[in-house]
Amino acid sequence: MAARIFALLSVTVFLSIALFLGCQKLGGSGPIQQPIAFSHKIHAGDNQIPCLYCHTYADRSQVAGIPAVETCMGCHKIVGLGKPEVQKVHDYWNKKEPIPWKRVHDLQDFVYFSHKRHVKAGVACENCHGQIAQMDVVEQVSSLKMGWCVTCHESRAKDKEQLTVLKDCATCHK
């Protein structure tokens, strides 16, 4: 008996280590290293650039969109020249290569989520994305899990009929 339990416990330890290492590889907690140390604090906070200036599709498509390198260059042809991180943007632009940003907010592929519908319903970006304007490095602050979505849907439903729609599985599951 003891031997068997010991064996199972070793498996436990092994699994724990493996999962720990696995998580390291998966990125784990904390901020994600981006190819350019882009600061939302400087752009959206200090300089008060509206979210939709860069994430142009947020009010007309499912996806908010990541700005094209051209959009970055629109300002950075003149602004911030000589700064090493801005120089990186210039490098991508000169090579005509896209910047391989790392995805921070990643919904599962089976979820139908439309930025447009939420923006048009008057949900502010910060509701889900947190105080982006104060973040140097963007982190995910909401769980983006079903329970979290449903809680908000429930609280925003005006009447029973709307609650039915907002709580229907097929509203989000595709």
Add this chain to the structure above:
Amino acid sequence: MQVTRRDFMKILGATGAGVAATSCGAKLDKTPIEEIIPYVVPEEDVVPGIATYYSSVCRECPAGCGLVVRTREGRAVKLEGNPNHPINKGSLCVRGQAGLQGLYNPDRIKGPHRKNEVGEWVSITWEEAQGLLVEKLKEVLAQGERQRVSFLTGNISGNLDSLIDSWLKIFRSENRIVYEPFSYESMKKAGEIVFGVEAVPTFHIENSDFLLSFGADFMETWLSPVQYAKGFAEMHRPKKEGGQGRQMGKFVQVEPRRSMTGANADLWVSVKPGTEPFFALGVLNEALLHLWKKEGGDARKAMLRSWLSYQGITTPKVAELTGVEEMTIKTIGREFASAKRPLAIGSGVAGSGTNATATWVAAYLLTAITGSMGKTVDWGRVQNVDRLTPFTQVVSWVERLKKGEVDVLLVHQANPAYTLPKSAGFSEALKKVPFVVSFSSFWDETTTQAHLVLPDHHPLESFGDYSPQTGIHGLYQPTMRPIFKTQPMGDTLLSVAAAFPSNPFKEGRYLDYLKSSWSALYPKGGQNGSLESFWQESLRKGGYWQETHSKEVSISNRLFTFKVKEPVLEGDGEYRLVVYPSVKFYEGRGANKPWLQEIPDPVTKVVWNSYVEIHPEVAEKLEVRHGSVVELRLGESSLKGPVLLNPWIQKETIAIPLGQGHEEYGRYAQGRGFNPLSILPLQVETVSGGFAWTSSRVRMAPTGERVLLVKTSGSIDDRNRDIAGLVSFEDLKAGSVHREEEEIQDKLLYDESWRHEKGIRWAMAIDSSSCTGCSACVAACYAENNVPIVGEQECAKGREMAWIRIETYEEPSTKGTHPVNVPMMCQQCGNAPCESVCPVYATYHNYEGLNIQVYNRCVGTRYCSNNCPYKVRRFNWFAYKFPDTFNLQLNPDVTVRDKGVMEKCTFCIQRIREVKDHAKDEGRLPRDGEIVPACAQTCPTNAIVFGDLNDPNSKVSRLSRSERGYHAIESINTKTAVTYLKKVHNGLRTA
């Protein structure tokens, strides 16, 4: 000592705690970090997450239907018919829908290749490849002989056609072959004999009220199947016209084996193969007699009657020759002559024998004598088949190849090594050509024997034009960037031409050539605006259509010297061999598309294979059964194949579909089934010189082997469960068809919660009378809903994944039975038997009456499937793969389901969602007809209508109230959202 279950759980708990302690906090479930790649410069007309549509032309067969290509994030994800196109008016056939699997086929040739000294294919660069071709052509030119360079293409019409002709002239050659396996020589010839017009006209089936076809498979492959299926649906619809009560056309099909088209006929007449011309002349004789009685005689009728007696046509003789009762011939003749706008069409392509021209002569005469030629046949709009090289010339060209008269052969959109009968010896001829260049995108039978491969773009990746009929100029454009290192053939030819001093082209790119040629159409358009705006407008619309003027034709004197000949049959066997084109594969070009392999043949319901169709009585005599392998022998050649029993075939006839038996052509086609062209003799039609497909008598012997031959249908009988329904037009007209209220067997099982009186209830109405069984909806569903393919072995276990299927049942009618097609998909039951048995609430009823399947909740008990009376739920037994590059076609709006999950038709909920989203932006509700599921969208006959059942004015609720309406298996009280409309059978009046 044992570890008890309790101990095990404890330890497992400790494991969990251990993992939690050592793990990385809240983001344990985080999937690998994805990259999110922006544009460098954003595309002007692309918004990620929103589909962009491009007009194009379907190039899967020569019909040239218009396309609208739905693209998402730079990938074509769905093909739909162009609603403004004059040919297909928004619909596509099964082959058209599967066009995407040509584009994304993993077996495409990924770049230029050269065959090295030891016969292996070596990948090379485009510079090297073009250099190699230039070098060879220079050698040929240096020799100074003419006609040493030959160019073989399929029917490409348009500007590429003229470019090739000019290009060949650089090398002092006019050695051009335009080869299509189905080339309609007998039709052209009959036009010349009867009217002095050597052309193939357009038929207005929609205008006729009596259609008589001598084996033309006009809903499958013949000329323009979508156009003609549409026409048929219109003529065969029970309609109310100007106070005369209901009207409905009749359709009679005469052929030795009941085709899909024949299964839609009100009367299917089985004749001995090759005797169709005599039958047609017999009907002509009877029709003339009837007209003589009705209208009195005149000189023309008298001449025709004496011409018929010169042919030796009498009804008893025709009855004896064809094996059809005299009464049937008389009835058809009389009804044809008494119809208002009758139309007769001649033999189809593959069913035609050595005397097929005569069938067409009789058919044209039938239409002409009744005076409906101008109404039902349009000689002003002719098919583009005039460019096709007649079959006899193709054969003599092959002979020239054999003699080594060609130094360089270029092949584009043609695969004669497969599509020509083996007896023509094309493969041997190819060995005598020192340098063969193929522009094919696939390693087909011809390409693998080439020396240089310069793969062309797929049409969905390239610019081009195609003109299938007079005045119809289709224009296509790239809908996405090319997937592989391919190059448009036009560009390749132009850059090769640039290496020669006699280069006649001023353009360096094919696009410029096309654009400047397209401008030739501009003045005729009489439009305002610049040439550039005309080009842009044409691109946007998918082409440019000109009005045509109908042309009068009259019977020419040449007719009276024409004599019908007896059919010539090679071989001494007991069985006549009928080879017919496949609705899925055409002549074989579709065989590399797995959707087409897995979608059951509309008639035989066989998947992934080919077969020898024989009559059940013959099978009994030979002591063979379904799947038994027989050997067919004709002279020296033979082939082996499994038997399929078909009660709707002549007893002394065996039938084989074209399309399988590829020796090459990629993983899905290769080594599957057999190719009947391997034994067909090289017989030609005696008058026109076209290939005679039905010209042999073969011997058949059982081999004793038996193989798997998978059919997806279990029975042709619905065993009175009210799955299919049939009414006669007479009853319908007399008002004696009533909505039958089924007696509900067990009401207690369900409460009345299915009722959706408020809000929307999505529903469908499906008219069995319009459904031809063509299976375009099935292919559309595969494309739209990321439905995986499972292969032959899994299909044998009933594990095919199709969300919609065509069930065909034989329903009792006045004379025997009549086939009825029932497209079967999730019925979105009000009282859904699946919902109540799901232990995890993965399937439930939503507020719009949809039966939702939540994949994430599903744990795969399969209870729902067991409880579904319609067998429409599909289970993912494995993690079905979408191999590179088929994965690029996946619709991003639909989840790709994983192993262990149940799935089924959703009524295309992603389309409902998309339209609702759009409507909400405009502050309104979706309009009736705005939401169109993929199946309904592509249906050539508009048999499927979708909408809100709770809106009393919607089309779907009007149809659902029809007297022909019923629900499938209504008696079990499932309260389905799908209403079927019984098929209407408009039988002939028996004399």
